[in-house]
Amino acid sequence: MIAEAGHYALVLALGLALIQATLPLIGAWRGIDPWVRLAGPAAIGQTVMLALAFAALTHAYVVSDFSVYNVFQNSHSTKPMIYKISGVWGNHEGSMLLWVLILALFGAAVALFGANLPDRLKARVLSIQGLIGIGFLLFILLTSNPFARIDPAPLDGRGLNPILQDPGLAAHPPFLYLGYVGFSVAFSFAVAALIEGRVDAAWARWVRPWALAAWTFLTVGIALGSYWAYYELGWGGWWFWDPVENASFMPWLAGTALIHSAIVVEKRDALKSWTILLAILAFSLSLLGTFLVRSGVLTSVHAFATDPARGVFILGFLILVIGGSLTLYAIRAPMLKAGGLFAPISREGALVLNNLLLATATATVLLGTLYPLLLDALTGEKVTVGPPFFNSTFLPLMTPLVMAMVVGPLLAWKRGDLPGALGRLKFVAALAAIVGLVVFWQAGGAVFPALGIALAIWLIVAAPAELVERAGLFRVPMATALRRLRGLPRATWGSAIAHLGVGLTVLGIVGSEAWTVEHQQVMRPGDVATVGPVKYRFDGVEEVVGPNYAARRGKFMVNDAQGNEIGLMTPEARRFFAPPMETTEAAIRSSAAGDLYAVLGEADGRGGYLTRLYSKPLIIWIWAGALVMSLGGVLSLTDRRHRVGAPTKARAPAPPAKTTPENASGAQA
Amino acid sequence: MTTEPADKPEKIIRWSFILPIATFAALAAALGVGLTLNPREIPSALIEKPVPQFALPGLGERPEGLKTADLASGKPQLVNVFASWCVPCRVEHPMLMDLARRGVVINGINYKDDPGAATAWLKQDGDPFARIGADRQGRVSIDFGVYGVPETFVITGDGRIAYKHVGPLTEDAIKDKIVPLLGLK
Numbered sequence: 001m002i003a004e005a006g007h008y009a010l011v012l013a014l015g016l017a018l019i020q021a022t023l024p025l026i027g028a029w030r031g032i033d034p035w036v037r038l039a040g041p042a043a044i045g046q047t048v049m050l051a052l053a054f055a056a057l058t059h060a061y062v063v064s065d066f067s068v069y070n071v072f073q074n075s076h077s078t079k080p081m082i083y084k085i086s087g088v089w090g091n092h093e094g095s096m097l098l099w100v101l102i103l104a105l106f107g108a109a110v111a112l113f114g115a116n117l118p119d120r121l122k123a124r125v126l127s128i129q130g131l132i133g134i135g136f137l138l139f140i141l142l143t144s145n146p147f148a149r150i151d152p153a154p155l156d157g158r159g160l161n162p163i164l165q166d167p168g169l170a171a172h173p174p175f176l177y178l179g180y181v182g183f184s185v186a187f188s189f190a191v192a193a194l195i196e197g198r199v200d201a202a203w204a205r206w207v208r209p210w211a212l213a214a215w216t217f218l219t220v221g222i223a224l225g226s227y228w229a230y231y232e233l234g235w236g237g238w239w240f241w242d243p244v245e246n247a248s249f250m251p252w253l254a255g256t257a258l259i260h261s262a263i264v265v266e267k268r269d270a271l272k273s274w275t276i277l278l279a280i281l282a283f284s285l286s287l288l289g290t291f292l293v294r295s296g297v298l299t300s301v302h303a304f305a306t307d308p309a310r311g312v313f314i315l316g317f318l319i320l321v322i323g324g325s326l327t328l329y330a331i332r333a334p335m336l337k338a339g340g341l342f343a344p345i346s347r348e349g350a351l352v353l354n355n356l357l358l359a360t361a362t363a364t365v366l367l368g369t370l371y372p373l374l375l376d377a378l379t380g381e382k383v384t385v386g387p388p389f390f391n392s393t394f395l396p397l398m399t400p401l402v403m404a405m406v407v408g409p410l411l412a413w414k415r416g417d418l419p420g421a422l423g424r425l426k427f428v429a430a431l432a433a434i435v436g437l438v439v440f441w442q443a444g445g446a447v448f449p450a451l452g453i454a455l456a457i458w459l460i461v462a463a464p465a466e467l468v469e470r471a472g473l474f475r476v477p478m479a480t481a482l483r484r485l486r487g488l489p490r491a492t493w494g495s496a497i498a499h500l501g502v503g504l505t506v507l508g509i510v511g512s513e514a515w516t517v518e519h520q521q522v523m524r525p526g527d528v529a530t531v532g533p534v535k536y537r538f539d540g541v542e543e544v545v546g547p548n549y550a551a552r553r554g555k556f557m558v559n560d561a562q563g564n565e566i567g568l569m570t571p572e573a574r575r576f577f578a579p580p581m582e583t584t585e586a587a588i589r590s591s592a593a594g595d596l597y598a599v600l601g602e603a604d605g606r607g608g609y610l611t612r613l614y615s616k617p618l619i620i621w622i623w624a625g626a627l628v629m630s631l632g633g634v635l636s637l638t639d640r641r642h643r644v645g646a647p648t649k650a651r652a653p654a655p656p657a658k659t660t661p662e663n664a665s666g667a668q669a
Numbered sequence: 670m671t672t673e674p675a676d677k678p679e680k681i682i683r684w685s686f687i688l689p690i691a692t693f694a695a696l697a698a699a700l701g702v703g704l705t706l707n708p709r710e711i712p713s714a715l716i717e718k719p720v721p722q723f724a725l726p727g728l729g730e731r732p733e734g735l736k737t738a739d740l741a742s743g744k745p746q747l748v749n750v751f752a753s754w755c756v757p758c759r760v761e762h763p764m765l766m767d768l769a770r771r772g773v774v775i776n777g778i779n780y781k782d783d784p785g786a787a788t789a790w791l792k793q794d795g796d797p798f799a800r801i802g803a804d805r806q807g808r809v810s811i812d813f814g815v816y817g818v819p820e821t822f823v824i825t826g827d828g829r830i831a832y833k834h835v836g837p838l839t840e841d842a843i844k845d846k847i848v849p850l851l852g853l854k
Binding site for chain 1: 683686687689690693694696697699700701702703704756759
């Protein structure tokens with residue numbers, strides 16, 4: 001009964017989405033105000049319906065109602081409660097329901113928090129959101145109904161894949177979807193702006209917080225997924241350039257470009273059509289990711305149970321949404337007036353460089369991801385594109401980006417002073433160079449780690465240096481400087497902290513790539529293995545029993561080179577009952593200096609066990625850096641101008657560059 | 670405040686606005702073709718060839734085993750490569766049971782498995798196999814070109830390989846490929 005109510009709520013949501021997608025759009029075009037005003041209530045009503053549907057499915061999972069086919073397929077009565085709940089979105093149908101719920105939530109948020117938007121722009125934005133919602137709701141109702149029943153009801157479910165039974169993975173999809181779907185708002189704003197034929201500073205100011213929020217969520221989502229792969233899959237890797245990882249990385253790259261280019265629109269009224277294009281692309285790449293994961297066109301470790309009928313539907317939807325918006329772009333974007341001019345060496349110029357590099361990186365990842373498919377479609381040849389391609393194309397793009405992102409914020413708008421900016425960075429540069437040289441010498445003449453660490457230091461030190469510079473610390477009296485520091489806009493703090501986060505991530509990547517030590521061997525109780533800076537002593541195994549699995553647990557006593565005890569590490573090999581499957585549970589000891597990572601493998605039948613032991617210097621900074629980046633995003637979101645909002649009638653294209661508080665306190669070269 | 674762009678680069682600018690949609694059109698076409706392909710479909714060099722020469726011992730309480738001659742019985746049969754440790758095998762298992770009930774002769778090759786575990790599983794979930802050969806070293810499976818379990822082969826009445834399905838069986842594959850080759854209605 002509850003499942004049927006959920007199904008019915010889905011149908012009602014579709015009805016409301018149809019209203020939301022059509023009437024306000026026509027109303028805004030024809031000047032019918034009551035229709036324009038329908039957008040908000042329809043968006044909120046759709047959200048309520050979808051929340052009911054989602055609650056109905058969650059209920060079915062919580063009470064283990066195996067007469068619902070989806071629950072039978074993905075749940076089991078002995079599963080811990082948190083994984084019964086996360087099982088709701090651990091499968092294709094439920095994850096689509098979560099996706100469309102989040103889409104509706106963003107629509108409702110625009111309706112509720114968009115009080116300062118012009119009515120017609122808001123109506124158009126919500127209508128576009130509604131159109132996207134129709135597509136996904138039809139997709140769910142026609143090809144992926146999560147409420148389908150099975151008769152007779154089985155006694156118990158098939159269970160959730162045990163490697164998905166993990167707190168990190170319970171949180172990973174919701175964050176990822178908040179990111180993917182969040183870009184739909186920027187997309188809707190872009191399409192609405194193309195319909196209206198007007199993009200101005202006010203538009204950019206409305207769009208930026210949405211794009212920034214989506215980017216922040218996506219950053220957390222990707223970091224969670226990567227960390228999960230690291231500790232759960234038991235191979236010690238954290239990024240595999242798998243098609244599905246790339247599917248989440250491409251919108252992130254495009255979104256990163258978007259949040260930067262939108263600044264230029266807001267401050268300088270330039271790069272307008274480019275920003276619109278980025279807003280369309282960021283969401284299009286999110287949709288493309290959905291297509292790749294669920295259509296079966298690519299093989300991937302992440303692929304959901306795929307179904308060609310779904311693929312055809314999503315492709316048709318992609319053609320409508322992406323094709324439609326890009327066609328609109330081709331027709332309307334040339335009419336957008338070009339904005340303020342600027343010299344190549346300027347804040348704008350630096351942001352253009354950022355955009356060029358990020359766009360090229362996005363294109364590279366897209367090409368690498370789709371190349372096997374394209375080649376198969378054209379010639380029938382089967383190939384795979386792996387990490388060597390991505391590493392060799394991605395690093396050369398990221399290196400100049402990382403170098404420039406320190407200099408950019410120190411350049412003035414319109415015309416910057418490069419020697420001046422570099423001059424203010426000379427201490428940072430000197431420090432980075434010294435650290436790089438020390439690493440070069442310590443690492444026995446290895447160039448890659450020396451350069452990488454120098455780059456990381458360059459970023460990490462420059463972020464606080466920029467704030468110090470802006471506050472005039474050490475140049476003006478302490479009290480004045482501290483007051484200025486507090487007075488800096490949150491967005492300035494946010495960007496400095498996000499850039500610092502990038503530096504930390506670079507540090508983690510370089511450190512772990514360059515200095516990871518891996519040992520694979522058969523060990524008997526009492527054996528000692530020296531791995532990098534530590535010694536692992538194997539103290540045998542014991543059998544343990546968990547809530548829905550049994551496990552063999554290995555005991556490793558870890559000592560440092562001087563023989564001081566670091567602690568006991570207990571990796572497990574778990575055997576789950578439903579579905580019957582074995583997983584490895586690596587034991588990890590994290591510290592700022594590096595991780596120790598131990599995996600227990602199979603018994604060799606002669607009293608020994610296969611073990612894999614690692615030392616992974618600095619690796620934790622990869623994810624800590626991502627969290628710092630998202631913290632920067634959150635801080636920037638709380639900036640005063642996002643809360644206060646722009647003047648509602650921004651018809652007169654005011655030159656906002658002169659009036660915003662940032663600019664007043666920004667670097668005036 | 671706005672400055673009209675200079676007139677000279679207009680042609681280039683127009684093209685740059687059309688470029689995104691043109692790129693997407695090409696991409697969509699490729700994805701459309703991609704949908705008709707199956708990335709898991711690996712052409713088998715053995716199609717139309719006679720099955721390899723082999724003789725496998727039986728499994729546990731079923732000592733009869735499986736050998737080449739069993740597969741040329743004058744009537745089409747299936748060979749299913751399976752293992753009790755293989756999760757997708759459990760996914761396709763109900764479909765095999767269903768085919769067996771419809772009278773299809775299914776031969777099992779038990780791939781690199783523990784005989785006790787395999788027997789226990791078949792006892793618990795049902796045994797669709799007419800004959801089972803235990804391929805503990807995986808040698809015969811290599812001769813069949815197996816690169817992962819499960820795989821399913823359709824063998825013609827004169828002992829040739831007519832079709833190979835990689836991965837767990839799907840309802841579509843059974844309906845569109847396997848049932849017609851077996852000559853079922």
